Amino acid sequence: MTPKQRIINRFIGYVTIDTESDPNSNTTPSTKKQWDLANKLVMELKAIGMSDVTIDDNAYIMATLPSNVDHHVPTIGFISHFDTSPDFTGANVKPQIVEDYDGKDIVLNAEENIVLSPDYFEDLLLYKGQTLITTDGTTLLGADDKAGITEIVTAMEYLINHHEIKHGPIKVGFTPDEEIGRGAHKFDVEKFGADWAYTMDGSQIGELEYENFNAAGAVIKAKGKIVHPGYAKGKMVNSMYYASEFINALPRLETPEHTEGYEGFFHLHGINGKVEETTLKYIIRDHDKDKFEARKALMEKIVLDLNTKFEAEVFEIEIKDQYFNMKEKVEPVMHIVDIAEEAMKQLGITPLIKPIRGGTDGSQLSYMGLPCPNIFAGGHNFHGRYEYVPVESMQKAVEVICKIAELTAQNQ
Missing domain, CATH: 3.30.70.360 (Alpha-Beta Plaits)
Known part of the structure; x- marks a missing residue:
């Protein structure tokens, strides 16, 4: 199986599990069905060889990839959420794969005349010739943020299988209920044990964000x-x-x-x-x-x-x-943004440093003592039927994670 197909299979395996969160629930996670993916992720992290894989009573998942160098390297983390937005249904997601996108309209659902068109969604034209994963027009896709989870798991698997890439200790965290504003509420920063982290929860390839509302x-x-x-x-x-x-x-x-x-x-x-x-x-x-x-x-x-x-x-x-705006907590440690920016540049990706017009787990985590900029996960048109993700963007995000780990070890 090619690396590309492996990412596609992993992503589809995640998005076809319904994990919609519920703002009217008082439990954590807010819906029982989030446990279905959470438990799958725990098994998968163990299967690829991660250490100290844990899941607590609120479905927060943490795991460690130990350092493979002798010198001290700061502990970094990568975080994504596994719930999907209650704005649009995430039940019975039926992903469609568009190979070698030609830049024209994509018919998501002929019966209901639902069309994903570059005439309205101009960003589609950035991905001509690439492989897109779309919805069937009746659900959201769940790239927010199952693309991020796919990228983190795939990157950890790659680092485990490629010992020649030198890195320090890496922590992985997956959270419930981010879409209803509670993703970081019960996140145990002390247990996570990272000096800083990155959420893989942005959109377009190249996005790098450390400011939010x-x-x-x-x-x-x-x-x-x-x-x-x-x-x-x-x-x-x-x-x-x-x-x-x-x-x-x-x-x-x-x-x-x-x-x-x-x-x-x-x-x-x-x-x-x-x-x-x-x-x-x-x-x-x-x-x-x-x-x-x-x-x-x-x-x-x-x-x-x-x-x-x-x-x-x-x-x-x-x-x-x-x-609150995490800029206040990230600016004193701007080297963590610089590392991510340099990683993208070395991989031929143009960094798009801009403010988030929204919130992120990283904002709350930054105020909890874990500075946490946000990096692209690749998806577009979140929370609705027109959501899509280019597979090549997910592949690049995997490379960025690995390169950040490598640069962090080199800079010590």
Whole structure:
């Protein structure tokens, strides 16, 4: 079997196991079915020859590849998550393999007329001539982040079988529930024992990220009064109209669909409304800490101003911080980013160093004492039916992992 086919088989073996997480669950992992892949991964790590393979009561997996050099080398880690997003179903994934992609439309599902087109998804044209793995149009694929797991396991297997590549101690970690923001919550950094790590959870080949959003969630409640509509004059107070005043008071163009790069936003992602009470759910995002704090303050001021306007405590607001920009924790140890950048350059990959417009386990882990930049895993269009991954990108990610291990040992 060729190395390429081995990666394809491993990846398909992972994505055809449903591991969708559930934000409404209080358990860890949030769904029992995540154990199906977790247990498979434990067996596989042992089978390829990893040491100290463990899985705890919350399905966090850790393993070690011992150093094969005599001198001291920092312990590095590679981390990915095995759950998939609840945004779109991950049940009964049926991957399709497109060999030697010709740059034209890919029919994912002829019956439902679902087409993956470069006219809309221009990144497809980066991969002409390559092998793509797509969905069948009815599920997500799960490259986020089973591509990362595939790459880490494959890289460890390669290093085990190629003793000529010198490296220090390497730790591997696989987590549940990253997609619902809990991937690092019960990660035992002390047990993991790495000086720093990399999440293999990015998208396009070349991505290297050590900045992410500061993040918070906000819940705004508007209160009204219900009265029979036939006799409501001067008595009914419709909370949904009040809620619309709050929505319109925020900057209209500071939303996800109008921002990019370092631009932050307010995102209304849920409304539940009746006459008596309407609840608005927002997420608040900004890379800049001062601007992030200003966004939270603005929402609180709008609530205060509207309550003053209506001469009543119509609105109440609760804001909770979720995670912070890992740049603050990574910049003091920028050599860990430099090593990853040099690894890519030596492999002929152009590094794409840019901010993450989202979060990552690496953000929380960085604040838990494990600096953790993010590296590409190769997939595109995560969390939906148009998700795909070029096999060649996964192969390059494997090479990057091995090269990082090699450079870390050389730099000591």
